[in-house]
Amino acid sequence: MSRIPPLRVGGLSRRDFLKVITMATATMGLPVEMVDKVAAAVKSPERPPVIWLHFMECTGCTESLLRASHPPLARLILELISLEYHETLMAGAGKQAEEALQNALKKYRGKFICVVEGAVSTKDGGIYCQIGGRPALEILKEVGGQAGAVIAIGTCASFGGVQAAAPNPTGAVGVSQVLSKPVINIPGCPPNPYNFLSTVLYILTFGHPPELDDLSRPMFAYGRRIHDQCPRRPHFDEGRFVESFGDPAHQKGYCLYKVGCKGPVTYSNCPVQRFCDVGAWPVGSGHPCIGCTEPNFWDRMSPFYHHLPKIYIPVGGGIRAEAEKVGRVAVGAAAGVVAVHAAVGVIKKAAKGLKGSEKEEG
Numbered sequence: 493m494s495r496i497p498p499l500r501v502g503g504l505s506r507r508d509f510l511k512v513i514t515m516a517t518a519t520m521g522l523p524v525e526m527v528d529k530v531a532a533a534v535k536s537p538e539r540p541p542v543i544w545l546h547f548m549e550c551t552g553c554t555e556s557l558l559r560a561s562h563p564p565l566a567r568l569i570l571e572l573i574s575l576e577y578h579e580t581l582m583a584g585a586g587k588q589a590e591e592a593l594q595n596a597l598k599k600y601r602g603k604f605i606c607v608v609e610g611a612v613s614t615k616d617g618g619i620y621c622q623i624g625g626r627p628a629l630e631i632l633k634e635v636g637g638q639a640g641a642v643i644a645i646g647t648c649a650s651f652g653g654v655q656a657a658a659p660n661p662t663g664a665v666g667v668s669q670v671l672s673k674p675v676i677n678i679p680g681c682p683p684n685p686y687n688f689l690s691t692v693l694y695i696l697t698f699g700h701p702p703e704l705d706d707l708s709r710p711m712f713a714y715g716r717r718i719h720d721q722c723p724r725r726p727h728f729d730e731g732r733f734v735e736s737f738g739d740p741a742h743q744k745g746y747c748l749y750k751v752g753c754k755g756p757v758t759y760s761n762c763p764v765q766r767f768c769d770v771g772a773w774p775v776g777s778g779h780p781c782i783g784c785t786e787p788n789f790w791d792r793m794s795p796f797y798h799h800l801p802k803i804y805i806p807v808g809g810g811i812r813a814e815a816e817k818v819g820r821v822a823v824g825a826a827a828g829v830v831a832v833h834a835a836v837g838v839i840k841k842a843a844k845g846l847k848g849s850e851k852e853e854g
């Protein structure tokens with residue numbers, strides 16, 4: 493950042509700007525010294541064009557990004573990218589919207605980021621999810637196929653989500669099961685907006701995506717189990733469990749394992765990267781984690797209020813190896829990290845050639 497700091501950055505007060513950037517830098521697991529570098533990437537006029545597709549979902553992913561209770565985060569995301577098409581946010585509708593999509597495809601072919609929200613129906617030619625009379629399956633192939641990089645936001649787009657729960661009547665799948673190119677997954681139902689923002693910021697700052705796990709999720713956000721970061725963990729280790737909701741143990745904030753917590757087999761940063769301004773997250777609010785960042789969680793993690801059969805309550809502390817096996821069951825294709833790096837490199841280069849933004853600096 494400059495020595496004489498501007499009062500406003502990209503429409504945000506300098507205070508709000510720094511707050512969001514510092515949080516995003518911490519989310520990436522980077523030291524505080526990197527805040528300057530990340531801030532410089534945000535202030536750069538290179539804004540990657542984004543085409544944002546909506547398929548089978550509840551729109552909670554967009555809602556969690558843009559919720560009114562935290563406007564600086566939403567504003568920064570909208571400043572950071574050049575949103576060319578987004579059905580929830582755009583003013584145009586019908587033919588006008590279709591035109592906007594086609595124009596953006598022509599203008600930014602191979603250079604835009606395709607963000608997908610929602611699962612894709614594949615059964616019977618994908619007819620169970622259509623937009624403007626076209627199956628989502630066809631739209632995804634057309635748009636995703638021309639994108640420089642693809643990000644699946646939310647568990648629906650990453651792994652199919654609730655739509656893919658048994659018996660999955662529409663043949664719903666995640667984006668990576670349709671496209672034959674790498675996809676970065678940001679799961680969660682809904683995902684934490686900072687995980688999305690930090691992923692985009694990481695790409696803009698370093699010119700390549702962050703390290704990904706075997707399910708193509710950024711390691712900085714999904715590299716550790718809920719259970720290993722949970723403030724209730726000392727109760728688990730000491731065998732202090734909630735037996736039923738509302739009992740004295742629940743009121744004392746004991747471990748929720750026996751009432752169904754899937755934290756031992758769920759990989760996410762929820763305990764440290766909480767939601768909303770009040771720092772809420774399921775376990776912190778007294779509800780078991782239902783494993784919403786994991787593939788097929790509607791089937792694998794339910795019944796939600798029963799503990800996982802393969803995990804034992806430890807005698808003498810520690811989690812048994814069985815939990816590790818259950819937690820790392822990979823479902824669906826994991827994208828190759830090298831290929832993702834290459835694809836995003838194209839975006840970074842392309843963004844350099846794009847017209848600068850109108851960000852305020854004064």
Ligand code: FSX
Nearest residue numbers: 549551552553646648681
């Ligand atoms: Fe899915 Fe997004 Fe769950 Fe909803 O739109 S990840 S249903 S909370 O939010 O796609």
Ligand code: SF4
Nearest residue numbers: 722725747748753755
């Ligand atoms: Fe926390 Fe759940 Fe693990 Fe208990 S089982 S320590 S509540 S993550």
Ligand code: F3S
Nearest residue numbers: 762781782783784785
């Ligand atoms: Fe989802 Fe569990 Fe986090 S339910 S929001 S992964 S605590």
